[in-house]
Amino acid sequence: MTKLSVNINKIATLRNSRGGNVPNLLKVAEDVQKFGAEGVTIHPRPDERHIRYQDAYDLVQVVNTEYNIEGNPIPRFIDLVLQIKPTQVTLVPDADDAITSNAGWDTVVHKDFLIDVIAEFKRNGIRTSIFVDPVEKMVEAAAVTGTDRVELYTEEYAKEFQRGNLNGISSYVNAAIVADKVGLGINAGHDLSLDNIRYFKEQIPNLLEVSIGHALISESLYLGLENVVNLYLNKLKYDASTPFSNFW
């Protein structure tokens, strides 16, 4: 079975744009789990432009499914993860100024560093995953680091799928076969959506988990828009000349 972990970064982005607590991040985390999501993902970045480090601590009270924390293992991030001890940590090599994650690890070049960080997380009972491009060599080298899983970076797949190129899946299928061979579990994420998720899952049956944020939150807006516009219209039906017109 493939677990769905909902990335709630975008909820924090929206909240931070006004400085208050709307939308309420903890309530959204509670709700997505109530609606069936099997995990909650956050990706705090050093500038805290969306998820704040304090959010990561606060979420501990409400995440009762799998808690996945993603990020670049700089010292502050490592400390945060070791204090919280989430279900899983996903290591992503993103630059401080990256708008979003834009590359997987070079697991060959960074092998020694990854071995050390992963050992530390695993000593603390935290499952580990490394964000990688669907490149066989990177998956093979990931296995050497001792990680439990890799997360396949799916932006390229999503782009090709949108162009109508179903062959865009082939490097992912190969990477998944290699991961299986070297004993790594397979997660996937980035730009997965209602449009492209089914084909991905069909082609990679041993997919353990997907983390989805940007599209899922956007789709929730689109799919909820009609309902909310109508709720407002109903509220506005009140007419002062017939004071009881809004009572039904």
Ligand SMILES: CC(=O)[C@@H](O)[C@H](O)COP(=O)(O)O
């Ligand atoms: C690793 C990955 O692909 C996601 O964590 C993605 O980076 C989400 O982060 P943003 O919500 O900041 O785009």
Ligand SMILES: NCC(=O)COP(=O)(O)O
């Ligand atoms: N690990 C991927 C993730 O958490 C969500 O990425 P996206 O759906 O926001 O592109």
